[in-house]
Amino acid sequence: MSTAVIAGIGVDLNDEGFFTDPNQWTKEMAVEMARADGITELTPAHWTVIEFMRKEYFEKGTGPTVRVLGKTSGVTVKELYELFPKGPAKMAARISGIPKPKGCI
Amino acid sequence: MKKRIVILGGGTGGTLTANRLHRHHHDYEVVVVDQDDHHLYQPGLLFVPFGLAHDQDIVRPRKAQLRPGIEFVQQAIDRVETERDTVVLANGRELAYDVLVIATGAQLAFDETEGLTGPGWNEKVFTFYDLAGASALEQALASFEGGRLLVNVVDMPIKCPVAPLEFCFLADWYFTERGIRDKVEITYATPLDGAFTKPVASAALADLLAEKGVHLVTEFNTGEVDGEGGRLVGYDGREVGFDLAVVVPLHSGADYVGRSPGLGDDLNFVPTDKSTLQALAKSNVFALGDATNVPASKAGSVTHFEGEVLVENIVAHLEGRPLSDAYDGHANCFIETGFGKALLIDFNYETQPLPGHFPASVGMPLLKESRMNHLGKLMFQWFYWHALLQGRDIPGIGASMPTSGKEQVSA
Numbered sequence: 001m002s003t004a005v006i007a008g009i010g011v012d013l014n015d016e017g018f019f020t021d022p023n024q025w026t027k028e029m030a031v032e033m034a035r036a037d038g039i040t041e042l043t044p045a046h047w048t049v050i051e052f053m054r055k056e057y058f059e060k061g062t063g064p065t066v067r068v069l070g071k072t073s074g075v076t077v078k079e080l081y082e083l084f085p086k087g088p089a090k091m092a093a094r095i096s097g098i099p100k101p102k103g104c105i
Numbered sequence: 106m107k108k109r110i111v112i113l114g115g116g117t118g119g120t121l122t123a124n125r126l127h128r129h130h131h132d133y134e135v136v137v138v139d140q141d142d143h144h145l146y147q148p149g150l151l152f153v154p155f156g157l158a159h160d161q162d163i164v165r166p167r168k169a170q171l172r173p174g175i176e177f178v179q180q181a182i183d184r185v186e187t188e189r190d191t192v193v194l195a196n197g198r199e200l201a202y203d204v205l206v207i208a209t210g211a212q213l214a215f216d217e218t219e220g221l222t223g224p225g226w227n228e229k230v231f232t233f234y235d236l237a238g239a240s241a242l243e244q245a246l247a248s249f250e251g252g253r254l255l256v257n258v259v260d261m262p263i264k265c266p267v268a269p270l271e272f273c274f275l276a277d278w279y280f281t282e283r284g285i286r287d288k289v290e291i292t293y294a295t296p297l298d299g300a301f302t303k304p305v306a307s308a309a310l311a312d313l314l315a316e317k318g319v320h321l322v323t324e325f326n327t328g329e330v331d332g333e334g335g336r337l338v339g340y341d342g343r344e345v346g347f348d349l350a351v352v353v354p355l356h357s358g359a360d361y362v363g364r365s366p367g368l369g370d371d372l373n374f375v376p377t378d379k380s381t382l383q384a385l386a387k388s389n390v391f392a393l394g395d396a397t398n399v400p401a402s403k404a405g406s407v408t409h410f411e412g413e414v415l416v417e418n419i420v421a422h423l424e425g426r427p428l429s430d431a432y433d434g435h436a437n438c439f440i441e442t443g444f445g446k447a448l449l450i451d452f453n454y455e456t457q458p459l460p461g462h463f464p465a466s467v468g469m470p471l472l473k474e475s476r477m478n479h480l481g482k483l484m485f486q487w488f489y490w491h492a493l494l495q496g497r498d499i500p501g502i503g504a505s506m507p508t509s510g511k512e513q514v515s516a
Binding site for chain 2: 062065066067068071072077078080081085087090
């Protein structure tokens with residue numbers, strides 16, 4: 001666990017850079033984290049995914065898998081990989097300020 | 106009038122729930138519904154491709170596993186109408202219930218992966234997650250003379266998340282026995298970021314894969330199976346080639362769940378309280394085993410341990426008492442590693458699989474290969490038919506995870 005300053009505000013992150021407290025997240029932070037990950041601009045499609053991820057997290061306690069994202073977020077799996085090329089579930093979770101999705105077992 | 110408990114599904118969870126209820130509570134009418142009369146011992150599927158088990162060894166009639174006095178209805182389910190407390194069967198018959206138990210497990214969603222059942226299906230591309238596939242694969246492995254064997258999990262959650270790893274270990278053993286191990290390249294491609302989901306076990310299993318010369322490809326999300334071309338194509342554009350592919354398809358809940366208003370989630374799994382096993386849909390609906398969305402393994406041991414709490418809570422609900430929140434996510438799995446050895450892992454929602462001994466400090470070794478664990482795995486089949494399904498407790502093994510034999514390790 002460590003502390004980082006994103007968009008001017010101190011937040012708690014785990015060793016892999018995921019938020020430990022999703023309530024610390026702001027939209028400005030998403031923009032800054034996305035840029036650091038090589039996404040120069042967050043489009044409306046990106047925001048659809050980010051908002052969906054956060055909604056799922058607060059309802060179910062974990063972020064969705066890529067498959068569930070593709071079925072229910074309104075964005076197909078192929079598009080998800082174009083939006084978040086380093087792997088939608090993890091990359092989008094980090095930018096959305098939620099903990100790493102559990103590959104539930 | 107007797108209270109009626111309708112149980113959907115006559116597999117592990119449905120059968121042990123019915124028998125446990127009937128054994129201890131004679132004043133309930135218990136009805137089990139299933140579309141067929143073939144009870145498959147699912148852990149046996151792993152052994153079929155290697156010629157170590159055959160269909161007649163692992164399939165028995167469902168009805169014969171139920172105690173006399175339990176009604177068995179063989180009919181497909183059309184839908185559940187929770188508002189009317191009624192199940193509608195495919196032939197139009199309606200079954201009213203006081204309590205409903207969903208135990209219809211998970212099914213394989215082949216169609217969710219492009220090309221999976223296209224050209225090359227059951228010739229170069231197989232699954233061992235159903236009996237037809239496992240039997241077809243036995244022939245293919247027997248005539249395989251060398252090349253690239255690829256084992257792939259399309260997406261989580263799957264039944265028995267360790268089974269694909271066991272398949273790799275057994276393939277290593279099988280081709281060694283046949284004297285052609287040096288001609289076979291074995292690769293395991295998984296959507297996870299390691300060999301397994303939980304850190305300590307993931308590291309131990311990754312070491313074991315490396316020791317047995319199995320290549321590990323992580324974070325691979327299968328987008329397309331090209332049977333003719335002999336390659337899997339990931340959504341991120343990566344490709345993995347094969348001469349023989351063994352694919353574990355995406356899983357979903359049963360179709361009727363999707364036709365039942367308010368019962369299931371997007372993949373037809375039933376949203377269920379992870380401690381009480383009450384479905385979120387309505388207070389008189391419960392669920393266990395692979396059919397639920399609880400964050401535990403989809404495994405027989407989980408279903409078995411859930412059964413104890415579930416039956417207690419069905420009775421509590423019918424008697425108007427508060428429910429127990431005792432289910433802790435306990436899972437216990439033997440992992441066959443080939444050459445007559447196996448690992449054992451034991452864990453729950455809070456505690457990941459750790460080394461040590463089970464069920465106490467003197468017992469079977471955890472997270473470590475041993476012959477004793479292999480014999481345990483073989484013996485388990487007897488327990489399954491004669492104790493577990495009958496709703497009997499296995500001496501010394503309770504629903505809650507034991508902690509006394511476990512060593513604390515940092516991940």
